[in-house]
Amino acid sequence: MDAPVEDINPPLLTSATLMIGKTQDYPAGYATVRHTHSTAQLLYGIAGVMRILTPRGQWIVPPSRAIYIPPGHWHEVHMLSPAQVRSVYVQPHALAGMPQQCCVLAVTPLWRELLLAAVRIPPPVLPDTRAARLLALLLEECEVLETLPLALPTPDDDLLAPLCRQLQAQPDDERSSEHWAAWLGVDVRTLQRRFQRATGMNFGAWRRQARLMHALAQLAAGARVLDVALSAGYASPSAFTAMFRRQFGVAPSAFFANPLPGDSEI
Numbered sequence: 396m397d398a399p400v401e402d403i404n405p406p407l408l409t410s411a412t413l414m415i416g417k418t419q420d421y422p423a424g425y426a427t428v429r430h431t432h433s434t435a436q437l438l439y440g441i442a443g444v445m446r447i448l449t450p451r452g453q454w455i456v457p458p459s460r461a462i463y464i465p466p467g468h469w470h471e472v473h474m475l476s477p478a479q480v481r482s483v484y485v486q487p488h489a490l491a492g493m494p495q496q497c498c499v500l501a502v503t504p505l506w507r508e509l510l511l512a513a514v515r516i517p518p519p520v521l522p523d524t525r526a527a528r529l530l531a532l533l534l535e536e537c538e539v540l541e542t543l544p545l546a547l548p549t550p551d552d553d554l555l556a557p558l559c560r561q562l563q564a565q566p567d568d569e570r571s572s573e574h575w576a577a578w579l580g581v582d583v584r585t586l587q588r589r590f591q592r593a594t595g596m597n598f599g600a601w602r603r604q605a606r607l608m609h610a611l612a613q614l615a616a617g618a619r620v621l622d623v624a625l626s627a628g629y630a631s632p633s634a635f636t637a638m639f640r641r642q643f644g645v646a647p648s649a650f651f652a653n654p655l656p657g658d659s660e661i
Contacts, residue, residue: 413489413522414530416514417482423616426473434484435493436464437537439502439510443478444615444651447471447497452548454499455611457651460543461500461510463493470497475615481514485534492538501541509533544642547608548601550593554579562602566609567628572598607642610635614647623647 421443438445439461447454447462448471455475456462464470466487502510513526513533520526550559558575562568575598576586590598606627613623624635639647 412519413527414483414485414513414520415518416516418514419480421474421478421480423474423476427471429469429471431467431469432484433466435466435487435490437483437510438462438464439481441479441481444475445478446473446475446612449497451496452546453608454497455545455608456499459502461502463498463500465495475612481510483510483513489534499543499545501543503540506536506540509536547604548594552589552593555589555593562605566606567626569628614651620647
């Protein structure tokens with residue numbers, strides 16, 4: 396049975412208020428209830444790694460990155476390590492240029508400082524004020540931030556759902572697309588077509604992304620690269636590191652230890 400969805404809106408955020416900020420630190424393993432907001436949310440981690448679950452998929456948010464969550468989308472936030480989290484809740488009309496689904500953002504030093512300044516602004520933030528102009532710049536910069544490939548879409552397809560659960564539970568499973576097509580009682584072309592239609596990816600690309608998401612979660616929890624590589628189905632740590640470099644341009648250790656210039660607790 397699906398978990399209930401709670402409607403949780405920030406206090407003091409009225410129709411006349413443009414935004415409200417929130418500062419909170421969480422222990423590893425903490426998870427929010429499944430909830431939704433009528434506002435858009437920008438969620439930024441100074442430290443720690445988060446996993447965001449939504450009906451459309453899941454996202455991994457490493458430290459010094461942010462995630463945009465559109466209004467009205469239920470989500471859960473899971474802390475994969477101790478996390479220092481800063482949030483800004485924004486009226487939907489102010490972020491009209493953003494995508495209609497969640498996305499992880501590569502944060503620039505300018506955007507980071509704007510966000511950290513925004514969460515310290517006492518409410519209410521009203522139009523035609525210095526705080527409103529700071530927020531406007533934050534949101535304008537938000538629209539040009541690079542999005543990162545840290546999502547795993549959940550297919551809305553009853554045939555594919557058990558296969559996806561199996562591959563997420565055992566990412567090191569090497570059985571072929573032909574095997575899985577037979578397991579589902581369809582031919583390979585049907586399997587590929589349904590994956591493409593449901594997720595925007597073919598079967599092989601979705602499986603590689605599932606392995607990557609598994610690896611990111613394990614690395615965030617402090618697992619060794621050797622153990623992560625083998626549990627994700629890679630023949631060796633070097634093969635895993637090569638894949639990681641192709642995807643992100645850095646080695647796994649650098650990805651999770653790559654603070655922005657001047658990073659420190661505020």
